[in-house]
Amino acid sequence: MVFDEIYSMHWQKVFRLCMGYTNDVDIAKDLAQDTFVIVWQQLPNFRGESNIGTWIYRIASNNCLKFVEKQKRIVKTELPTQLMEEQVVSVEPQIQFLYKCIAALPETDRIIISLELDEVKQADIANIVGLSEANVRVKIHRIKEKLTQRFKENGF
Amino acid sequence: MDSNIDFKGLWSKQSVQMPDISIIKDQVKQLKWKYMRRLVFANTLLLLTSAFIIFIWIYFQPEYTTTKIGIVVVIAAMVSFLLMFNRMYPLLMKISQTQNNQQYLQNLLLLQRRQKFMHATMTNIYFALLSVGLALYMYEYTVRMSAVAAVTTYAVTMVWILFNWIYLRPKQIKKQQAELNDTIAKVESMVRQMESCV
Structure with missing residues (x-):
């Protein structure tokens, strides 16, 4: 029961984090599913030392960071993904561009900005990523500047 | 700071149907x-x-001790090979996914470096043990053969072992190392991103 609630509460958030990381709907869905498989397995060990959201974000972000290892294999089996394309709701170009820009950032920056845009508190971001709060704040500021610049350059 | 672009608003509009x-x-x-x-x-x-x-x-x-030692050495080679592959996987599983990104990346890097070392070392040990074991094992049977047959048998075996050692072994190691080097480089770059913070 508990898992079902967690799943429906956090699915979109985890998906968006993975989407910001990869900018590919199918890969992001796979990563999000992997995350919930780990959540299911690890849930009995969750002691509530942090809030459950932070805990899930940690798993999801680590799963994304580990993703490099699988990248090559996925490229090889990419063909069938085109069949799934119709599932994707047509998104505004601005949204597409935002995700594209984020996925082009260095890996750890992708995680940080995704969490920030999902309204995670900066103290929690620091806790998830393992940096100090001050560092996180500076990073967010710089990333946002970079994104704004990219948006302006592209006439948004 | 983020001027008039509502990044949060845009961000939250991305959604996908939740799988069952x-x-x-x-x-x-x-x-x-x-x-x-x-x-x-x-x-x-x-x-x-x-x-x-x-x-x-x-x-x-077998009557000769060399044959028995040969058998034991060949078993040892196979066992060590199997152990290596059984060990690798759980090691990866053991890295806790619930630690923070910084710790996770450090541990991942540590593991991959260890994996790289183990791959190379174990592949060398495997080939060496297998060759030695085979040579010892054959001794008893070749002693009973005529000199020409014995020399031929050893020569053919030696060629096979050399082919393994000179061609297959480096190829195997190179393939594994190339894959690992790629992922290590990637994880190293992520660790550096973390460290490069103010």
Whole structure:
């Protein structure tokens, strides 16, 4: 029961984090599913030392960071993904561009900005990523500047 | 700071249909099966190999100690090879996914470096043990042959072993190392991103 609630509460958030990381709907869905498989397995060990959201974000972000290892294999089996394309709701170009820009950032920056845009508190971001709060704040500021610049350059 | 662009608003508009929860639960089940199959497969292989060697031992009744040592060395080679592959996987599983990104990346890097070392070392040990074991094992049987046959047998075996050592072994090691080097470089760059913070 508990898992079902967690799943429906956090699915979109985890998906968006993975989407910001990869900018590919199918890969992001796979990563999000992997995350919930780990959540299911690890849930009995969750002691509530942090809030459950932070805990899930940690798993999801680590799963994304580990993703490099699988990248090559996925490229090889990419063909069938085109069949799934119709599932994707047509998104505004601005949204597409935002995700594209984020996925082009260095890996750890992708995680940080995704969490920030999902309204995670900066103290929690620091806790998830393992940096100090001050560092996180500076990073967010710089990333946002970079994104704004990219948006302006592209006439948004 | 972020001027007039509402990044948060844009960000939250991205969504996708939530897959049915049964997909996740099925995946968990499949994963359990996968672990089980690996375990069963590795152990069956080990058991069959040992049974085969014991059969040779009993059926052919080797008299020389060299033959027996040869058999033991060959088993040792195979066992160490299997152990290596069984060990690698759980190691990766042991890195806790619930630690923060910084710690996770550090541990991942540590593991991959260890994996790289183990791959190279174990592949060398495997080939060396197998060659030595085979040479020792053959001795008893070649002694009974005519000189020409014995020399031919050893020569053919030596060529085979050399081919393994000079061609197959480096190729195997190179392939593994190239894959690992790629992922290590990637993880190293992520660790550097973390460290490059103000």
